[in-house]
Amino acid sequence: MKEVDILFSRFWPLYLCGMLLLLYITSCKSKKNTIATYKAPLCQLSKMTFDLNSMDADGLMGEKGDKVLVDYEFCIPDAPKYLVEVKVINPQLNCIVSNGRSGCKEEQLLCIGNTGQGAYRSVLCRLSQLSYIREINRVFWE
Numbered sequence: 001m002k003e004v005d006i007l008f009s010r011f012w013p014l015y016l017c018g019m020l021l022l023l024y025i026t027s028c029k030s031k032k033n034t035i036a037t038y039k040a041p042l043c044q045l046s047k048m049t050f051d052l053n054s055m056d057a058d059g060l061m062g063e064k065g066d067k068v069l070v071d072y073e074f075c076i077p078d079a080p081k082y083l084v085e086v087k088v089i090n091p092q093l094n095c096i097v098s099n100g101r102s103g104c105k106e107e108q109l110l111c112i113g114n115t116g117q118g119a120y121r122s123v124l125c126r127l128s129q130l131s132y133i134r135e136i137n138r139v140f141w142e
Contacts, residue, residue: 073102073139074102074111077109092116096110
């Protein structure tokens with residue numbers, strides 16, 4: 001009995017990490033096309049200046065045969081903690097010093113992303129929940 005107690009006392013952090021990893025893996029399985037629409041409070045659609053629900057499961061918007069990915073932009077405070085937080089949600093974001101169409105101020109960064117990832121709805125909804133993101137605008141490249 002002592003050997004079991006000694007082993008457990010030494011390796012409980014590893015055991016706990018393994019259990020948390022197992023819980024994470026089993027809870028994150030999702031099937032493509034299972035998300036129909038997002039509604040508040042999960043997603044603050046009012047922050048988006050485009051219709052999230054008009055996109056298909058692949059993140060494309062438009063008429064059949066003429067669908068395109070949606071590029072979007074938003075402003076965040078120009079501080080490392082905010083940049084890290086949005087990059088954790090979407091590592092593909094490109095954040096730069098610029099006003100953009102969103103009208104970022106001098107103390108803000110303009111972040112640009114698109115719906116070309118499998119979990120784009122979840123990404124946009126998580127971004128919309130951040131209090132420092134005022135709005136998420138569609139980008140029209142000209």
